[in-house]
Structures are given as C-alpha cells and as structure tokens.
Amino acid sequence: MQVNMRIRRFNPEKDEKPYWGEYTLDDVDPNESVLDLLRRLKGEQDGTLTLRSSCAHGVCGSDAMRINGANMLACKTLVSRLGKEGSSEVKIQIEPILGLKVQKDLVVDMEPFFDHYKSVMPYFVNDSPPPADGRERLQSIEDRARFDDTTKCILCAACTTSCPSFWANEKYVGPAAIVQAHRFIFDSRDQAPEERLKVVGDTFGVWRCRTIFNCTNACPREIEVTKAIAEVKDVLATGKI
C-alpha cells in the first residue's frame, strides 16, 4: 500500500510561516499506525521532522495530533482506518493540535494546558486521619462507579484542543481540566469539592461549554467528556453531588 502524507511543518528558527510538506511512503502495511509512518518518515526521508511520542501504545498521551481534520493519538490510529476499504493508496493529512502555540512541526507548547489542569487541584484532598487499621479509605462500589469514567484520562489534550470554545478563548479551563475536576468532585472520600467548583464554576469554567461534543468524539480513551461536563454543571446548578 502507498501512503501520501501531507504534514504541517514549521521551524520557528527558519520558517516565516507554516507550510505543507508532502511525502510518499511505499510498502505500508494497513495495520501500521500513523506513528509508525511518522517514525519511518523521520528515519528514512527527513530527520528534521519533529514530533512527540513515548509509549506508542495509547497510554502516555504524548502523540495527540490532528489527523485528517480530527484529533487522534497517532499511535492508536491505524492506516486501515484512514483509507477506503480495498484501496491501495491512502492520503493522510497531519497537523499539530489546535489552540496551543506550535513550537516545531507537530510539537506544541503544552504549558497553558497543564496550567488549567493544575488549577482544578487534580489530587486527592482528605485531611482526616487515615483509618485506624492503616489500610485504604474504603468506599462503596456505587460511589466508585460515579467517577470511574473520568479516571481514564491520559492528559493527551485531544479533547481540549478539539473544543471550539478553547480555540476561541484560551482562558477557558477546557474539557480535560473539567474531567479531572469531575474525577475528584464525585469522589465521596475527597474533601475539597467546593474549592474545585470555584474554579470550574468561574466565568471561564464549565459555562463556556457549548455542548458541541467534539471532546467526546476526540477522546482516545472514550471518556464521555461532554456528559462529565454536564454532571459538573448539574452540581453547580443544584449544589448537590
């Protein structure tokens, strides 16, 4: 199979503005991932191509990028998914995720994203003494199930950078940070829901969500992001968790 790749390139030290680089790869196996192709391209054709990747198995969340117009993890996206069935030629367009400053080629500055993440206090808060037996703080299966979905986030930023509200205003805390807030707000053992609700209930919090569902479609972990945001809105509207 032949793959024609169109990649958004930009080197701030050399280029005045971004441009499209065009590449062709032959003998591609349809079961190869987009990350496999990018690594092959970097090794065989252009060593200056810059991208982030680490585990290559959809766990670390390093290689979120815009593939054929939608945010995906390059390592989890197989070439067979991008071409027409039975076709011997596939076209793939790759861009950096939107809404964050491009540092080089497919690498963006993730700091604003992590600043929003940190703002919701994404850690367990409980100042009461641990149980006398020294074991973990138990909770019911039903209580654990309430935030199970939002524990799956790998902070790849695919959701936040697919959100038009975030593109419009980078002050918006974004879907990923709200997912993290949800994970702790709905944890019956956590004692700081009100502090997190102050952040996500602010002008640039959940109210900026327009229920567009791009985040849910983009999530490589299949987290129901829009539903989680709606549940946080519900807490802010009713005062009940």
Place this chain on the structure above:
Amino acid sequence: MTKLTGVTHRKVQVPSNKERTAFLFMRLSGVFLLFLAVSHVLVQHVVNSVHDLDIQFVIERWSSVTIRGIDLLLLFFALIHGVNGLRNILEDYVHSAKAMKVINVLLVVFLVISLIFASVAIITFNPGT
C-alpha cells in the same frame, strides 16, 4: 462520611456569579420556550394562515387577558434568551475586554428598549383608540 453500600450524596456550597445565573435562566426559559414558541408557531402559522394575520385577528386574540399574558411571557423569555445567546457567541469572537464591555452595554440597551416598547404595546393595546 463515606458509605460502604449505595451512593453517597453530599450538599456543597456553589459559587454564584452572572454566568451561573445566565445558565440557569437559559435552561428555565428553554423549557418555557419549548411550549410557548411551538404553540405560537402552531397558532400563527399552522392553524391560522399567515395571509389572515390582520388587525382584526390581533384584536380578537388580545381581547383575552390570558393570551396577552402568554405573549408577554413569550416576549420576555424569547428576547432575553436570544440576546444572551448572542452575547455568548460574540464573546467567542471578541477578545478585547473593553470591546466586550461596550457590546454588553449596547445589548442591554437594545434589550431594555425592546422589552419596554413591546410590553407597552401588548399591555396598553386598545382597538377602540
């Protein structure tokens, strides 16, 4: 205290600000508008033909205090809902805080003037004068 069976429900203090108020208003007015706007369209455009909408039709409808009340509710819910929606859209495109302030003032002026004029028309309508 965490339970070991069932779901633990907790009450929390939530921050109150204009965005929360606007969100709650949009939800509430949305539910009302579902009935008010749909029934308005049905009455004005389906049950009655648009070609029959003359002053006589208005006189007949507004002879009922209930219909005037319903139209007033529709006016307030629809106009505020629409203007707030417009504000939300504009906020996505206008990034200057100063410009947004000016836009907000203009929207409020437009809203208040429209509400006053339309309310006066509905409340004081008298076919005899």
